[in-house]
Amino acid sequence: MPSEFDLIARHFVRPTPRTVLGPGDDAALLAPSPGAEIAVTTDALVSGIHFLPETDPERLGWKTLAVNLSDLAAMGATPRWALLACVLPDPDEDWLAAFSSGVFACARRYGVDVSGGDTTRGPLSLCVTALGEVPAATALRRDAARAGDELWVSGFLGRAALGLAHRRGEIRLPAEILDACLDRLEKPYPRVELGVALRENALAHAAIDVSDGLLADAGHLAEASRLDVEIDLTRLPEGFPQGFAAAPSLTERFQRGRLSGGDDYELLFSAAPERRDDIDALGARIKLPLSRIGRFVAGAGGVSLRDARGEALPVFYKGFDHFAENIQ
Ligand SMILES: [Mg+2]
The missing domain is CATH 3.30.1330.10 (PurM-like, N-terminal domain)
Incomplete structure (x- = not known):
């Protein structure tokens, strides 16, 4: 031995x-x-x-x-x-x-x-x-979002959650998206280049990584910054071939995973609207899709979802809580 x-x-x-x-x-x-x-x-x-x-x-x-x-x-x-x-x-x-x-x-x-x-x-x-x-004094913190900032997310959300459901035998993912989902679950690429570039170029005010799910982690930014955040449901990036989620059970899973699935390890950050073009250019340079999905407004830590008409939707999925949900 x-x-x-x-x-x-x-x-x-x-x-x-x-x-x-x-x-x-x-x-x-x-x-x-x-x-x-x-x-x-x-x-x-x-x-x-x-x-x-x-x-x-x-x-x-x-x-x-x-x-x-x-x-x-x-x-x-x-x-x-x-x-x-x-x-x-x-x-x-x-x-x-x-x-x-x-x-x-x-x-x-x-x-x-x-x-x-x-x-x-x-x-x-x-x-x-x-x-x-x-x-010194340049780190991206959760408490630094400003009213009027826009909310951005890197990459795609919900893939790790689909991968986990597949691994547990709850769904069968179609071949064309299987690897992307399992890779995100089991071999995530942390967005180090993005985080460093956002800080070096002073593009972002606040940032967090998405480990507990979009709603929970956007909520952490809003709470720490003492603001509300409004997320535009129609702007969430999908990134899969059209029609992959033809089965209603997959669509439902994917929607839930994008809002509250853990383990995607993308970055969520706040930035002033004047920096849109610079952020788009950064995404193109590091070959990582960056999507503008919401904005911060005066408030006290609330998260709301908006549909295509800008109407508020109920926030129906909580984030992943490691103490509440055991994956076994
Ligand atoms: Mg984190």
Whole structure:
């Protein structure tokens, strides 16, 4: 039976060029850039709550790091370092090798050093602490939306929710959209380039990543900024081939997923109307659709949906709550 030290050495130690002292000592040593603030976030993924136990370990490794980088992206921070704590039922070397190759593929893609970590025996759960840098006083915060700002979202919403329903056997997705939905669920690409560009070019006032669902996360922006947000239902991006959701059950799922599905890891941000053209140009440059889906008005944290005529619709789907909905 390999010791904890053997396991860590074999699967979790790679070169750490941005770290003064990496894995192996009591603590890692990091050297932040002069004038930078450090954005820190941590997220635990628990088997049966946040992922299905049979999830492909390589994709799970990618996602474990990616969801944390999504939080850094939402702050406009550049990811630099991560710490990884794994609670593992028993050391299955094949599973570990695949899991760690997913973690390090994501780390390489986003220029992150895995600077330290820990492994412990127990029920499968995975916890990453990610650190990023952002020039002092420039981070994108939830509380900085202004009345009159427009609400924007990157990419497409609702895909991860469809992917999860497919994996659970509740629906069968048509072949032409299956991979897009499963990829968003299992191998999300955090919108780091977007977050950094919004911050560098002072395009956005406030930002959040969509991890709990559009309504819930737009609500978090509105609440923190002490405003109301109105979302125009007709402007939500769809992005699928016409007619893919011919079955009423799929249409209903997709609509619900776009409003309240978790796990899409797109960015939601507020920006002044004068920046529309700059934001469109940024989307074209980084090849990521950016959609203007609503606006902030005076208020106290409310979210409303508007139909094609601008009439208010009841807000009928709540966001994803990890304590209320267990995916098993
Ligand atoms: Mg977040």
